[in-house]
Amino acid sequence: MQPLIDNARMFGQRPEEFAKLAEGQSPEVLFITCADSRVVPALITGARPGQLFELRTAGNIVPPYRSGTPTGEAATIEYAVEVLGVEHIVVCGHSHCGAVGAVVRGDDLSTVPAVRDWLAHAAEEPQCSDPADPTVAEAVQHHVLTQLLRLRSYPCVEKRLDSGRLSLHGWYYEVHTGAVREHRAATDTFEAL
Numbered sequence: 001m002q003p004l005i006d007n008a009r010m011f012g013q014r015p016e017e018f019a020k021l022a023e024g025q026s027p028e029v030l031f032i033t034c035a036d037s038r039v040v041p042a043l044i045t046g047a048r049p050g051q052l053f054e055l056r057t058a059g060n061i062v063p064p065y066r067s068g069t070p071t072g073e074a075a076t077i078e079y080a081v082e083v084l085g086v087e088h089i090v091v092c093g094h095s096h097c098g099a100v101g102a103v104v105r106g107d108d109l110s111t112v113p114a115v116r117d118w119l120a121h122a123a124e125e126p127q128c129s130d131p132a133d134p135t136v137a138e139a140v141q142h143h144v145l146t147q148l149l150r151l152r153s154y155p156c157v158e159k160r161l162d163s164g165r166l167s168l169h170g171w172y173y174e175v176h177t178g179a180v181r182e183h184r185a186a187t188d189t190f191e192a193l
Helices: 002-011 015-022 041-045 071-081 098-104 111-120 138-151 154-162
Strands: 029-034 052-057 088-094 168-175 180-184 189-192
Touching: 029 041, 029 071, 041 052, 052 071, 071 088, 071 111, 071 154, 088 138, 098 138, 138 168, 138 180
Parallel strands: 029 052, 029 088, 088 168
Antiparallel strands: 168 180, 180 189
């Protein structure tokens, strides 16, 4: 913890670099990814403060939209789209994902009931021809596509997609190599950016 505290102390000693951020934010991208500590959106994209609006959930899950039942995730998506006017939403899954791996393997999550119940939002079980594969790449990529479909059910997203003012992107990040792949609709494969 001490190195993090030391960096936080030094970070605040450069106010001139951050003064403009007090005027507001206008990110172009909502970046939805896993809460996994190995996935760092700003590091992966090179984004500076103010460039990404982030939503991090266990397993980068986008819960089903339910009118009248607000969630923090739905509020974040709606705010990004309606108030900030983001032009792109990236759903970024990653290799070695514990959440997707647990779903694929059917792990007993009875000791972590909140996690178990949250993972039920993963919708259908992600497809995986080899559940023993520690990267769970195939399952994660399928899971990313499922979350993109789920996003389309959000009224604010659907409206912006229909008007051509929003684009959705599915990414897969390999924590063991640093490589990023994007889903290409034409070939239905994840290919290097």
